[in-house]
Amino acid sequence: xxxxxxxxxxxxxxxxxxxxxxxxxxxxxxxxxxxxxxxxxxxxxxxxxxxxxxxxxxxxxxxxxxxxxxxxxxxxxxxxxxxxxxxxxxxxxxxxxxxxxxxxxxxxxxxxxxxxxxxxxxxxxxxxxxxxxxxxxxxxxxxxxxxxxxxxxxxxxxxxxxxxxxxxxxxxxxxxxxxxxxxxxxxxxxxxxxxxxxxxxxxxxxxxxxxxxxxxxxxxxxxxxxxxxxxxxxxxxxxxxxxxxxxxxxxxxxxxxxxxxxxxxxxxxxxxx
Numbered sequence: 001x002x003x004x005x006x007x008x009x010x011x012x013x014x015x016x017x018x019x020x021x022x023x024x025x026x027x028x029x030x031x032x033x034x035x036x037x038x039x040x041x042x043x044x045x046x047x048x049x050x051x052x053x054x055x056x057x058x059x060x061x062x063x064x065x066x067x068x069x070x071x072x073x074x075x076x077x078x079x080x081x082x083x084x085x086x087x088x089x090x091x092x093x094x095x096x097x098x099x100x101x102x103x104x105x106x107x108x109x110x111x112x113x114x115x116x117x118x119x120x121x122x123x124x125x126x127x128x129x130x131x132x133x134x135x136x137x138x139x140x141x142x143x144x145x146x147x148x149x150x151x152x153x154x155x156x157x158x159x160x161x162x163x164x165x166x167x168x169x170x171x172x173x174x175x176x177x178x179x180x181x182x183x184x185x186x187x188x189x190x191x192x193x194x195x196x197x198x199x200x201x202x203x204x205x206x207x208x209x210x211x212x213x214x215x216x217x218x219x220x221x222x223x224x225x226x227x228x229x230x231x232x233x234x235x236x237x238x239x240x241x242x243x244x245x246x247x248x249x250x251x252x253x254x255x256x257x258x259x260x261x262x263x264x265x266x267x268x269x270x271x272x273x
Contacts, residue, residue, distance in 0.1 A: 002224055008219050012213040013232065017211060028194050030194075033080075034230040052166065055165060065161055073182065086241045089240040093267075094263035095122065096151035098266075100155050103152065117270070128256065128258055154174075158170075220233075230267070234263075239262050
């Protein structure tokens with residue numbers, strides 16, 4: 001893997017983990033998430049317009065992905081509001097590629113020994129992240145697994161959708177319905193004061209960072225195979241666990257951290273075999 005591609009993919013992993021941890025650090029997760037989606041759509045609209053290419057065949061995929069993204073944001077908001085980032089993030093990001101693989105097998109794609117090993121590694125990592133002994137956060141685990149299901153869903157849809165549109169306009173159109181729905185909904189549920197309070201320099205920064213991670217991955221994909229880029233990108237689950245312990249003061253045990261590392265290793269096996 002070219003050093004430049006490795007650097008871009010690692011930067012995307014660190015930025016994505018950092019952005020999610022900062023969301024978890026916010027006082028009102030629901031208002032913050034709504035503002036982030038809206039700011040992202042507005043900020044990158046000019047760039048999307050400059051690179052506009054959307055074929056007619058893209059629209060069904062855009063519509064399907066938009067619905068899945070809306071469900072993803074709703075579930076992630078609930079999960080981050082009620083549970084720890086170091087629990088939710090590794091489980092959600094780790095189960096998604098496993099589910100994508102299972103969908104591929106269901107529609108007739110083959111599998112390999114390495115991919116089976118990757119699935120087992122992710123499963124074992126999720127168990128460790130969930131916790132051994134004590135009282136498990138059943139709601140947090142359930143929300144994280146559901147979030148992973150929606151991530152897998154839009155991943156499968158987007159794989160086909162981006163064949164019919166330029167990447168930035170496609171992503172802009174997919175996120176637009178979430179912004180249109182999220183802002184009025186947050187205003188109704190949380191009030192205008194909560195939305196105004198969520199419009200901070202940190203929130204704007206996170207909006208730009210999370211969108212920028214996608215651009216970094218696009219740049220890395222021009223320099224290295226998709227499998228290698230994906231494997232490095234998912235090291236974000238390890239960064240998220242470490243940042244949650246440092247910035248959010250979550251009690252990330254050695255078992256949870258090891259579980260996050262095992263999830264990342266399993267994803268790497270899935271991507272590279």
